[in-house]
Amino acid sequence: MSTEASARVPESASATLVRFSDGVQARLSGRWTADQAPAVEAAAAGIAASPAGAGRIQIDLSGLSRLDTLGAWVLERTRSEIAAAGRAVEYAGARPEHRILLREVAYREPETAPARRRGLGPVDLLAGLGAGMRQLGAEGLSWLGFLGEVVAACLRVLARPRSFRRAAFVNQMEQIALRGTPIIMLIAFLVGCIVTQQGIIQLQRFGAQSFVVNMIGILTLRELGVLLTAIMVAGRSGSAFTAEIGSMRMREEVDALRVMGLDPIEILIVPRILALMMALPMLGFLADLAALAGGALTSLAYGNLSLDAFLARLQNAVSYRHALVGLIKAPFMALIIGIIATSEGFRVEGSAESLGRHVTASVVKSIFMVIVLDGVFAIFFAAIDL
Incomplete structure (x- = not known):
């Protein structure tokens, strides 16, 4: 014993x-x-x-x-x-x-917080600016690399159409386009009302309040409608993309897909980005209509401009080119939002703090890049006189 x-x-x-x-x-x-x-x-x-x-x-x-x-x-x-x-x-x-x-379990020394500096001199400011530019360049390169992976996954889907996740694509179209339509149209309508009201107040000083139709028509179709839509989509759908993929990273579901021999880019990213690129032009078109409707009602209330007169002047002020300029931007803005949002989701680590940090970064970077892209398109269309 x-x-x-x-x-x-x-x-x-x-x-x-x-x-x-x-x-x-x-x-x-x-x-x-x-x-x-x-x-x-x-x-x-x-x-x-x-x-x-x-x-x-x-x-x-x-x-x-x-x-x-x-x-x-x-x-x-x-x-x-x-x-x-x-x-x-x-x-x-x-x-x-x-x-x-x-x-x-390789041992690593615990990280210590950097010592706080009491003052920032010119050298420190320049060093911070250089570090920021270097980080921005690294971010741009990582986005380009991620875009290459997405393009390669799209080509594989084209080669094997049966592998495309139609149910996921339809679900994303519902979430982005159908459920996003009310809030985007409401905001576009209110912004159209506000811009038209302020335009009438300023133009009345010169007796030219009727020209507010030209202003709201061109501004909405070329810039305001698609830009408002892209910003709203970046805050609503872009943050959702980052949160969903980040949560899957935290629960190791992305690793499980790789273990099963599936490509996470093809499964998770391609349906989301394609749905976003199709939904944003449609939402931009609806936002244009809502903003113009708000401008028409405000013109009737503040500028004593009848609906028939508003529509007649709008028809003379704008053409299909103005609408085309706005809608051309939409797929490119959607691609930028999708790339940034999904890449930030893949960077999430195993903590709620990391998830919140990357969701915030996703929204801020997406809105910033959308505005930069809008400026680039404005310069390009001015150069070709479109």
Whole structure:
């Protein structure tokens, strides 16, 4: 009975130090596991306190009966402390499973917050500006790389149409276009009312309030409608993309897709971006109509301009070219929003703080890039006289 009882007692963790020609060898034995935590810590402390004269320390793992995450982390911490003291340290006799575990729990020093500076001089401001520009360049390169992956996934879908996730595409069209129509049309209507009212008030000083129709028509069709729509979509659908993909990253669902041999870009990104590129022009067109309707009602209320007169003057002031200029921008804006939102979702790490940070970054970067793109298109259309 005593023999059987002693066989069931876990073998305690230990480390035996043996001197050899140019250093010390620490021969580990027993179970370096969580249930042996006190013995593990004591044995590791003995290794760290080995004679200072020993130039090289070798940690021999061949005698271990079992090693878990705690034991591997303590060993890595001890190795890091010895290396920080300027002494050479290495592992020996590690089995493949030991090497994998030690690599995964590799010890890292905790990050310390940078010291706060009391004042910022010109050099500090220039350094901050340079760091910001460098980060912006790195972001641009990462977006281009992600765009290449998306294009490659789209080509694979074209080669194998059956792999396209139609249900996901229809669901995204419903979420972006159908459910987003009321709020976007309402905001466009109100903005059209406000811009028209302010235009009438200013133009009345010159007796030219009827020209407000030209202003609201050209401004809405060329710039205001699609820009408002893109900003609303970036805040509504772009943030949803980042949150959804980020949550999947946190729950390791994206890794599970890769394990099953599926491409996350093809499964998660392609339906979202294609739906966004189709929905944004439609929403932009509806926003144009809503803004013009708001302008017509405001003109009737503040400028004593009848609906027939408003429509007649609008027909003379604008043409299909103005509407075309606005709608051409929409797919490109949608592509930028989709690339930024989904790439930020893939960057989410395993914490709620990271998710919130990347959702915020997604919305801010998307709106910024949409406005930049709108400016680029304005310069381009002015250059070609369109």
